[in-house]
Amino acid sequence: MTKNNDKPYPPDPRGCAVRALEWVFVRHLPLDHFFAGDKGFLALPVKDRALTRAITGTTLRRLGQVDAVIDTLLAKPLPRQAKTARQILRAGIAELLFLRSAAHGVVHSFVELAGRWRAARPYKGLINALFRRVTREQQQLLADVPLVLNIPDWPGENWDKLYGDGTRERAAQSMSEAPFADLSVFKDVEQWTKRLEGQKLGTQTVRLSSRGRIEKFDGYDEGGWIVQDLGAALPVHILAPKPKENILDLCAAPGGKTMQMAAAGASVTALDNKKARMIRVEENLKRTKLPAKLVCADARKWTSETQFDAVLLDAPCSATGVFRHHPDVHYNHRASDLDELTANQLLLAQQAERLLKPGGRMVYCVCSAEPQEGEDVVTKLLEGSDLKLDPISQKQAGFASEFLKDGMVRIPPGSLLEQGGVDAFFIARFRKV
The missing domain is CATH 3.30.70 (Alpha-Beta Plaits)
Incomplete structure (x- = not known):
């Protein structure tokens, strides 16, 4: 991460945007964690925090196009150690091309940052020259970089194979603006x-x-x-909680589904393994004036004296389906992560089965567009299990009825563009015999 090396400077929105991008691309951490905990960002006035979010979000939403512009303008690639310089270029070009801020202020601010930060100082002249070319050649540069570049090859190429040609393009359209x-x-x-x-x-x-x-x-x-995104609200509708039912929400944070079920009159136990995340669930319940029992524990090991009428498991996943709201997700996971993720998902689903009463129902869902985390986990779960797939009807699927396949809901990336889009999601329902 960058540091101010000469003397302390007050935080500024563009500097915070560069550090946020380093958070994602150098430290490989979720962007939300930066916004929640970075002291420099939190010290900014509200208006400046909004600018930081706009620059960072636009850079991530348009990263493929921005990087293509950088590659076009450079005579040779930046060296690997030029990590800070690359984030300055990305943030500045995104603001110039897509936020259309006043060019003079953008160029001056980012070039000044390059001179201030030791890691970027050797590239200050290059950064200045590239920004000025972008200012002069905006229209031509934009014409040469298609929107589809903003969905990385993984998982984008896989999506076209799974869901049909044009899926990656539609996904890019749905991500182009917040x-x-x-x-x-x-x-x-x-x-x-x-x-x-x-x-x-x-x-x-x-x-x-x-x-x-x-x-x-x-x-x-x-x-x-x-x-709560339209897609994320659907699993609870499919579970159909009833008043006074005893329901377990596994991996519950931030608590949206817990609150949906509590609002339906169910007696909900919300479990998650992160104390900070459970504090957020508690805060959300307080605001909505809804009751739930909160448990902070490892869901794979937690036991209960009684079994539950229903269990909802929104399993931790690659989250490749929520790129509309969180455009950094494509840079937090790789295809090689799926084996570890799916192994954990299967363990959680098997534990959910053990905690479920005979005759009870269970919903398994993930905000992932990858079949390995959805359909493949279901196939493995049903092998030697007391669970039977409970096919979801068109009426129960509601707006997602067109996405029913084999009794399960699979919402592909880039769906419902005409209505403003929806996150990609997978949902399956079971009965325990």
């Missing part, structure tokens, strides 16, 4: 749709038509809704 937020509403959906001036989707989702800080939207303090 999506409007979806809210899951617990009751009076039509009333909330009017209050929020949004669009009703599915059975309890309101899609907002404007952007802004979520806590500033109407009804936040009332706790009548939570932020």
